[in-house]
Amino acid sequence: MTRTIQQLFDLKGKTALVTGGSRGLGLQMAHALGEAGARVVISSRKAADLEAATAELQAAGIDARWIAADCQDETQIKHLADETLQRVGDVDILVNNAGAAWGAPAEDHPVDAWDKVMDLNVRSYFILSQLIAKGSMIPRRTGSIINTASIAGLGGNPKGMKTIAYNTSKGAVINFTRALAAEWGAHGIRVNAICPGFFPSKMTVGTLKAMGEDKLAANAPLGRLGDDEDLKGITLLYAADAGKHITGQWLAVDGGVSIITGG
Numbered sequence: 001m002t003r004t005i006q007q008l009f010d011l012k013g014k015t016a017l018v019t020g021g022s023r024g025l026g027l028q029m030a031h032a033l034g035e036a037g038a039r040v041v042i043s044s045r046k047a048a049d050l051e052a053a054t055a056e057l058q059a060a061g062i063d064a065r066w067i068a069a070d071c072q073d074e075t076q077i078k079h080l081a082d083e084t085l086q087r088v089g090d091v092d093i094l095v096n097n098a099g100a101a102w103g104a105p106a107e108d109h110p111v112d113a114w115d116k117v118m119d120l121n122v123r124s125y126f127i128l129s130q131l132i133a134k135g136s137m138i139p140r141r142t143g144s145i146i147n148t149a150s151i152a153g154l155g156g157n158p159k160g161m162k163t164i165a166y167n168t169s170k171g172a173v174i175n176f177t178r179a180l181a182a183e184w185g186a187h188g189i190r191v192n193a194i195c196p197g198f199f200p201s202k203m204t205v206g207t208l209k210a211m212g213e214d215k216l217a218a219n220a221p222l223g224r225l226g227d228d229e230d231l232k233g234i235t236l237l238y239a240a241d242a243g244k245h246i247t248g249q250w251l252a253v254d255g256g257v258s259i260i261t262g263g
Contacts, residue, residue: 012037020098032232034062081131121169181248197254199226221256
């Protein structure tokens with residue numbers, strides 16, 4: 001029998017792991033998954049941030065818990081995967097969202113900063129996806145992986161923005177998403193990416209200040225920046241059975257910025 005739209009978006013009985021989930025976009029995505037009924041595990045580096053975010057999720061009626069891990073460290077990524085599977089069992093939804101940015105002219109960009117950005121924004125996504133897939137998704141032939149990319153991965157930047165490592169890493173995330181989806185579709189695993197535009201956050205505060213928040217908003221066809229609700233819909237679509245025939249795709253959530261900049 002064909003399910004209703006409410007049933008297709010229902011995540012009751014599902015478990016989600018969200019990295020970078022203690023604030024900003026990650027916490028917004030954790031809210032979306034939890035509000036749809038999923039049990040949520042959030043992770044980031046700082047226990048205090050995780051405790052506060054978990055309390056916020058629980059106050060919203062969400063079954064939430066946390067595990068601290070630095071996803072730049074392969075040993076801690078493995079601990080995160082092992083601890084999650086041990087504490088909550090199978091993971092149905094993995095949101096790779098932990099990330100870093102670094103601003104510097106390409107000719108002067110420190111190589112160690114390049115490595116830091118690439119390790120967290122790309123390498124950690126691969127390692128955690130591999131561990132969760134082998135430990136839970138592949139044996140059950142089901143799962144959804146959601147990667148946070150960016151419209152910065154679609155091309156260059158507006159004049160004045162110098163984030164060569166970040167742009168490169170997010171372009172890599174988009175093609176990582178496509179390649180992984182093509183390979184793991186045989187295991188029943190869907191892999192998709194979200195490309196946010198400008199959202200106020202701790203990571204983007206420097207960019208917003210340098211470029212001018214009002215100017216960035218005015219340059220978007222919708223005339224505003226992203227808010228605390230704008231990633232919820234696409235996150236839920238990718239995670240739920242409503243999106244069960246969608247894989248290997250990316251979607252810009254940017255108020256239309258990418259359609260006028262050639263993304």
